[in-house]
Each structure stands twice: as C-alpha cells, then as structure tokens.
Amino acid sequence: MRSIALLPVLFMTLLLSCGKDKPKPNNTAPSNLTVNAVVATDNSGNVAFTASATNAVTYEYDYGNGVFATVPSGVVTYKYPASGTYTVNVIAKSSGGQTISKSISVTVTVTMSLIFSDEFDTPGAPDPARWGYDLGAGGWGNNEVQYYTNRLDNAVVSNGTLKIILKKENFSGSAYTSARILSRNKFSFKYGKVECRAKLPAGGGTWPAIWMLGDNIGTAGWPACGEIDIMEHVGNQLNKIFGTVHHPGHSGGNADGGTTMISNVTTEFHRYGVEWTPTTIRFSVDDVVFYTFANNSSLPFNQNFFFILNVAMGGNFGGAVDPAFTEGQLEIDYLRVYQ
Numbered sequence: 472m473r474s475i476a477l478l479p480v481l482f483m484t485l486l487l488s489c490g491k492d493k494p495k496p497n498n499t500a501p502s503n504l505t506v507n508a509v510v511a512t513d514n515s516g517n518v519a520f521t522a523s524a525t526n527a528v529t530y531e532y533d534y535g536n537g538v539f540a541t542v543p544s545g546v547v548t549y550k551y552p553a554s555g556t557y558t559v560n561v562i563a564k565s566s567g568g569q570t571i572s573k574s575i576s577v578t579v580t581v582t583m584s585l586i587f588s589d590e591f592d593t594p595g596a597p598d599p600a601r602w603g604y605d606l607g608a609g610g611w612g613n614n615e616v617q618y619y620t621n622r623l624d625n626a627v628v629s630n631g632t633l634k635i636i637l638k639k640e641n642f643s644g645s646a647y648t649s650a651r652i653l654s655r656n657k658f659s660f661k662y663g664k665v666e667c668r669a670k671l672p673a674g675g676g677t678w679p680a681i682w683m684l685g686d687n688i689g690t691a692g693w694p695a696c697g698e699i700d701i702m703e704h705v706g707n708q709l710n711k712i713f714g715t716v717h718h719p720g721h722s723g724g725n726a727d728g729g730t731t732m733i734s735n736v737t738t739e740f741h742r743y744g745v746e747w748t749p750t751t752i753r754f755s756v757d758d759v760v761f762y763t764f765a766n767n768s769s770l771p772f773n774q775n776f777f778f779i780l781n782v783a784m785g786g787n788f789g790g791a792v793d794p795a796f797t798e799g800q801l802e803i804d805y806l807r808v809y810q
Contacts, residue, residue: 498565498567498569499526499565499567499569500526500565500569500570500571501524501525501526501527501563501564501565501569501570501571502524502525502526502571503524503525504522504523504524504527504561504563504571504572504573505521505522505523505524505573506520506521506522506559506561506573506575507520507521507522508520508521508559508575508577510577510578510579514580514581514582515550515581515582516550516551516552516553516554516579516581517548517549517550517551518548518549518550518551518577518579519546519547519548520532520545520546520547520548520549520559520561521545521546522542522545522546522561522563522573523545524545524563524571526565526569527545527563527564527565527571528543528564528565528566529541529542529543529563529564530542530543530544530545530561530562530563530564531561531562531564532547532549532559532560532561533559533560533561533562534549534551534557534559535557535558535559535560535577536551536553536555536557536748536750537750537751537765537767538749538750545561545563551579551581552581552662552748552749553581553746553748554579554580554581555578555579556576556577556578556579557576557577557578557579558574558575558576559574559575559576559577560572560573560574561573561574561575583663583664583809583810584809584810585807585808585809586660586663586808586809586810587658587660587806587807587808588805588806588807588808589601589602589633589805589806590631590804590805591628591631591632591633591803591804591805592628592631593628594627594628594629594630595623595627595628596621596623596626596627596628597626597627597628597633597652600657601654601657601658602652602653602654602657603652603653603654603655603656603657604619604620604621604626604650604651604652604653605619605651605652605653605779605781606619606620606621607619608643608644608645610783610786613783613786613787613788614785614786614787615678615783615784615785615786615789616645616646616647616676616784616785616786616792617637617645617647617648617649617782617783617784617785618642618643618644618645618647618648618649619648619649619650619651619781620642620648620649620650621650622648622650624636624638624648625637625638625648625649625650626650626652631804632802632803632804633780633802633803634800634801634802635649635650635652635679635780635781635782635800635801635803636649636650636782636798636799636800637649637672637677637782637784637798637799637800637801638797638798639796639797639798647784649781649782649783649784650781650782651779651780651781651783652779652780652781653777653778653779653780654777654778654779655684655686655777656777657777658777658778659686659775659776659777660775660776660808660810661773661774661775661776662747662748662749662810663746663747663808663809663810664744664745664746664747664808664809664810665701665744665745665746665747665806665807665808665809666742666743666744666805666806666807666809667681667701667702667742667743667744667803667805667806667807668740668741668742668743668803668804668805669681669702669740669741669743669801669802669803669804670736670737670738670739670740670741670801670802671704671736671737671801672706672737672782672799672800672801673706673709673737673799674706674793674796674799675706675707675790675791675792675793675796676705676706676707676784676785676789676790676791676792676793676796677704677705677706677782677783677784677789677796677799678703678704678705678706678782678783678784678785678786678788678789679702679703679704679781679782679783679801680700680702680703680704680779680780680781680782680783681700681701681702681703681743681778681779681780681803681806682698682699682700682701682702682703682778682779683698683699683700683701683776683777683778683779684696684697684698684776684777684779685697685698685771685772685774685775685776686774686775686776686777687771687774691771693717693722694717694718694719694721694722694723694771695718695719695771696771697716697717697718697770697771697772697774697776698715698716698717698718698722699715699716699745699747699752699772699776700713700714700715700716700717700728701714701743701744701745701754702714702743702756703715703788704736705788705789705790706789706793706799707789707790707791709736709737710732710733710734710735710736710737711730711731711732712730712731712732712733712736712743712756712761713728713729713730714728714729714730714731714745714754714761714762715727715728715729716728716752716764716772718770718771718772719771727764728754728762728764729754729761729762730761730762731756731759731761731762733756733757740802740804741756741757742755742756742757742758743755743756744756744758747766747772748766749766749767749768749773750765750766750767751763751764751765751766752764752766752772778806780801780803780806781801782799782800782801
C-alpha cells in the first residue's frame with residue numbers, strides 16, 4: 472500500500488526533472504554584424520541586401536524611406552520606388568531578444584517609363600478610349616451652379632490642347648455649362664509620377680481641378696475611396712494653387728493639403744504634378760514641391776486611382792460668382808503618367 476501511495480510523488484518528480492531539461496533562450500547578444508548592399512545597374516530601384524551576425528536568428532530592416540521588414544534569413548531584395556540616397560538600418564536579434572544594429576547608406580537611381588499620356592493632338596471630342604463624362608447639375612453635393620454636358624461646346628480638342636469650357640448659358644435649369652471628363656474604367660494606376668501642363672480659367676466663382684479618385688468608389692464610397700487633388704484653383708483666390716488629399720477623418724474642409732502662390736496661372740501654362748509612392752504623396756508646380764503627405768498602408772492611397780478633369784462654378788469651394796463672367800476655360804497641353 473505504501474508503494475502505491477508513492478507513485479504520484481515519483482511521477483511529479485519525473486515531470487519536474489524533465490522540465491529542467493528544456494533549452495533556455497540564448498541570451499548572448501549578436502555580434503559581428505555585417506550589412507552589404509548591391510544596387511541593380513539597370514536603374515530599376517532594386518537593391519539586394521545581405522545581413523549576417525553571430526547568434527542572430529532574425530533581422531529587422533529599416534529601408535530609410537518609412538518602409539520596414541523582418542527578414543529571418545537576413546537576405547532580401549527591396550525595390551525603391553524613387554531615386555535618392557537612403558540610410559538603411561538593420562537590427563540583428565538573438566533568440567533571447569538581444570540586439571545589435573548597423574546602418575549603411577545606399578544611393579539609388581530609378582528611371583521611370585511613360586505608361587499613359589494624352590497629348591491632345593487629335594481635334595474633336597476627347598479620345599473616347601481614354602475619357603468618359605459625368606453628366607448633370609449640382610456638383611454631387613458641392614452646391615455648384617453649372618450643368619456638366621458631353622457637348623463639344625464644353626469639351627473639345629483643338630490646336631494641340633484640350634479645352635474644358637465653362638459658359639454662362641441657360642441649360643436644363645442651370646445658368647452655366649461645363650464638362651467633367653474622367654478615365655474611370657478606361658485607365659487607372661497605382662503609384663507613379665503625374666505631370667499635367669495647363670492654363671487655368673479666370674473669373675470669380677471658377678473652380679478648375681485636375682484630380683483623382685480611388686477605383687473602389689462604387690463600393691467604398693467617398694471619402695473611403697480616397698481623393699488626390701493634384702491641382703485646384705478658385706478665381707476668388709487668384710494664383711493660389713491647392714494640393715490636397717481626402718480620406719476618412721480628413722475630408723472636405725478638414726482635408727490634408729498645402730498651397731502655393733504662382734504668378735500668371737490664368738495667362739501662362741504651368742506644370743502641375745504629383746509623385747505618389749507607398750510612403751509619400753508630393754505635390755509640385757513646375758517641379759517645385761510645395762506639400763508632402765505621409766502615406767501608409769492604413770490609408771486608401773495604395774490602390775488604383777483614375778483621373779478627373781473639370782471646371783466647376785461657384786459652390787462650397789468656388790464661392791461667389793462674378794455676375795460679369797461669360798466664359799472661361801481650363802486648357803491642357805498634356806497629361807502624362809510615369810512609373
């Protein structure tokens with residue numbers, strides 16, 4: 472009877488003794504960390520990194536542009552979306568959590584290719600393979616006073632430029648007509664450089680815009696789809712250019728953006744641009760950046776977007792309409808997209 476009573480004690484003793492044999496974490500800090508980088512010679516932006524260290528089981532990369540990655544092997548190829556010199560930091564970590572780090576500098580040249588353009592060289596209506604129309608009045612909630620049509624009177628290509636023409640005329644209950652053309656379901660893209668050379672209309676109440684919306688607007692709605700306003704101008708604030716992004720929590724009057732003053736926007740052509748990457752959206756006029764927005768994976772600016780070109784009149788942003796206004800136009804020489 473006593474031997475039977477001792478069995479539970481013996482069993483627990485065996486369990487405890489087995490537990491003592493479990494391996495302990497390696498608390499030895501990594502050492503001898505080396506980081507090497509080989510930049511591709513084809514200007515693709517690819518950089519092949521190799522990190523190694525004694526006692527390391529994983530490596531954490533900071534690519535120097537706001538992008539991070541955990542790489543157990545230490546060997547990884549990362550494609551930079553834009554040219555620049557980047558400080559890359561690598562942290563080597565042991566199984567016990569001890570770390571060592573090292574930084575190196577890499578210089579990358581990225582050559583972009585033209586993936587879309589409209590040079591507006593073919594006279595007549597805007598190319599139907601590239602552009603469709605939004606039709607109607609009210610400005611989709613902006614309380615604008617124009618009626619958007621698909622007539623040549625309001626959108627026409629002639630003498631090498633596209634003219635989106637805002638007119639004072641009675642049409643279907645509205646006192647003004649204009650056009651709003653868009654590339655939805657015809658062309659969209661994710662990330663790249665946009666350049667649009669344009670001359671803007673003058674007059675109080677005019678509101679020209681070169682902008683983009685996320686492809687998923689039909690399902691997600693606005694502002695969840697995201698909006699990137701490459702260029703907006705209102706005649707009541709002459710020569711003030713707006714670059715803006717709209718997204719949940721930051722839309723309408725609470726949007727994120729910046730402005731710049733440019734001379735002669737209604738009498739001379741200027742180049743309005745955006746450089747869009749997973750980490751930044753940079754707005755520029757004539758290659759001078761005036762606002763940079765920090766993009767990240769939680770925002771809607773990591774999907775395909777399509778273009779919209781239009782001229783509105785009045786409304787929430789356009790403001791008071793000059794009663795003497797009769798006609799004005801947004802004239803576009805070209806629109807180009809590079810990746």
